Amino acid sequence: MVSFQSKWLYLLIFLGIQLLVMALLSLGGYQERVTYFIRIFRKPEAPGLSNRNHSVANITGGDVYANLSHSPKPQSHGDAMPYCPKTSPLIGGPIHVSFPSGLTLADVQSKNTLVLRGGRYRPPDCKARHRTAIIIPYRHRELHLKFLLYNMHPFLQRQQLNYGIYVIHQAGDYTFNRAKLMNVGFREAMKEEDWDCLFFHDVDLIPEDDRNTYICDSNPKHAAIAMDKFGYKLPYKMYFGGVSALTPLHYRKINGFPNNYWGWGGEDDDIGVRVSLAGMFISRPSSKVGRYKMIKHKRDKGNDVNPKRFNMLAKTRQTWKRDGMNTVDYEVISRMYLPLYTNITVNIGTEAGLHPNPPKPPPPAKAAEKPAAGAPAKGSTKLKENHSEK
Numbered sequence: 001m002v003s004f005q006s007k008w009l010y011l012l013i014f015l016g017i018q019l020l021v022m023a024l025l026s027l028g029g030y031q032e033r034v035t036y037f038i039r040i041f042r043k044p045e046a047p048g049l050s051n052r053n054h055s056v057a058n059i060t061g062g063d064v065y066a067n068l069s070h071s072p073k074p075q076s077h078g079d080a081m082p083y084c085p086k087t088s089p090l091i092g093g094p095i096h097v098s099f100p101s102g103l104t105l106a107d108v109q110s111k112n113t114l115v116l117r118g119g120r121y122r123p124p125d126c127k128a129r130h131r132t133a134i135i136i137p138y139r140h141r142e143l144h145l146k147f148l149l150y151n152m153h154p155f156l157q158r159q160q161l162n163y164g165i166y167v168i169h170q171a172g173d174y175t176f177n178r179a180k181l182m183n184v185g186f187r188e189a190m191k192e193e194d195w196d197c198l199f200f201h202d203v204d205l206i207p208e209d210d211r212n213t214y215i216c217d218s219n220p221k222h223a224a225i226a227m228d229k230f231g232y233k234l235p236y237k238m239y240f241g242g243v244s245a246l247t248p249l250h251y252r253k254i255n256g257f258p259n260n261y262w263g264w265g266g267e268d269d270d271i272g273v274r275v276s277l278a279g280m281f282i283s284r285p286s287s288k289v290g291r292y293k294m295i296k297h298k299r300d301k302g303n304d305v306n307p308k309r310f311n312m313l314a315k316t317r318q319t320w321k322r323d324g325m326n327t328v329d330y331e332v333i334s335r336m337y338l339p340l341y342t343n344i345t346v347n348i349g350t351e352a353g354l355h356p357n358p359p360k361p362p363p364p365a366k367a368a369e370k371p372a373a374g375a376p377a378k379g380s381t382k383l384k385e386n387h388s389e390k
Contacts, residue, residue: 061094061208064154065111084126090158097206097293099147108146109339112153119149119165119341121157128162130215133195135185136203136341137178139170144203144295149340151206158210164193165341171333174350175304179257179267183328184346186251188335192342199223199245207243208291214245217283220254220275221245225290232291240275240282241268242292253278256325258312262351266309273316274324329354 067090100107115121122128134152138145145167156163168185170176182200189195197216205224212223224242226232246254254274261267275282284290306312312319331347331354350356 061096062092064095064097064151064158064210067092067158068154081125081127084123084128084160086129088158088160090160091210092158093211094209095151095155095207097151097208099295100150103146103150105146105149105340108150108153111150112157112340114157115153115340117339118337119153119339120163121153122162123157123160126160128160131162131193131196132156132164132214132216133185133189133193133198134163134165134214135182135189135198135200136165136167137170137176137181137185137200138167138203139176141203147295148201148203148206153340155207155210156214159213159215161214163214164189164195167341167343169343169345171345171347175262176264177259177262177348179261179271180259180328180330180348181346183256183259183325184330184344184348186248186256186325187328188332188344190248195248197245197247198251199243201243202241204295205242205292206295208293209289211289212285212291216245216247216250219281219283220250221283221285223285223290224292225284226287227292227294229294232287234284234287238269238272238276238282240272244268244271250275250280252325253280254324255321256328258316258319258323259328260323260351261306261309261312263304263306263309265306266313269313270316270320273313274320277317277320 109115112121114124134156136145136148149165152165166185166189168181168188170181185200186198189198197214199214202224205227207223214223220240222240222242222244224244225234227242254271254277257274258267258270261270272282329349333345333347334343335345336343347354
């Protein structure tokens with residue numbers, strides 16, 4: 001028979017275990033777990049209330065053009081104009097990203113009347129504190145570019161930036177080289193203005209929160225920390241793809257970007273390694289703010305997976321100082337200042353160089369020697385033999 005003291009001992013052990021479990025639950029998100037069980041037994045919410053307590057993964061925002069309707073009328077940009085506030089009053093947080101059917105560039109232009117030729121903009125009523133260039137490596141993505149411009153212009157205007165958008169268009173059909181195009185974009189954009197910050201931006205990524213400010217940090221910034229493609233999570237610690245930002249000083253410290261990654265993959269990781277080798281860190285916004293929606297698409301022709309990328313990455317420590325901004329070669333074919341962006345079409349060559357050496361023509365045939373008198377012509381014996389064999 002169990003003694004009275006033993007019963008008390010078992011009771012104390014049981015209570016102790018309960019207290020320990022409750023403490024662990026409180027450390028691990030007790031409220032979330034209780035909410036989960038409450039939802040199981042709770043009656044369904046009435047229509048229209050279901051989004052009240054959605055998690056971050058299901059955030060819905062407002063129209064990206066909404067706050068711009070309250071923008072003041074343009075004023076002259078004189079010295080007396082005050083600086084814009086450190087935090088723009090037009091910022092509204094989460095944005096509902098939309099892809100209107102039948103969208104044209106004329107439609108985008110009509111909604112962005114303050115954007116100047118070449119895709120340039122300055123706040124109409126205050127002096128911008130930051131000058132940002134958007135560099136978009138590009139080829140054969142017309143629909144994606146329209147959607148990006150439709151969402152990007154009002155997104156940047158809400159942040160009261162002085163900005164310009166540059167589309168760097170790779171000419172020809174040779175394998176795509178994203179990083180080399182970004183090197184070209186840096187050099188060409190800096191020729192036009194002394195930009196504080198340069199954002200290197202994939203054409204198929206749309207920002208979902210205007211608190212993700214397009215200004216540079218003290219270290220190179222990776223802005224696209226949470227893409228819907230990856231479940232709004234960072235795929236791995238050193239990931240530096242999609243959208244990144246560097247000051248001119250950052251760019252020069254890492255010797256720009258590699259020029260020898262032809263095809264898809266590898267260049268982002270190479271850039272991340274360069275940041276570390278140059279003694280800097282990767283800065284990121286919070287995952288609640290650095291959210292992006294990717295426009296779904298198949299991989300482009302001419303942008304196949306680069307089979308050499310892992311071998312090349314293994315050598316970045318040896319190659320980063322001799323391959324980058326100091327070795328980029330290209331030719332500008334055309335520069336067009338369009339209503340919504342500056343289009344720069346360039347020849348960046350191939351893996352064999354900017355102007356691959358054409359095959360050498362065969363050497364000219366030597367002039368036939370004049371035979372001596374009475375001697376048969378050179379080669380005539382064989383001809384006669386061939387003829388005699390018929």
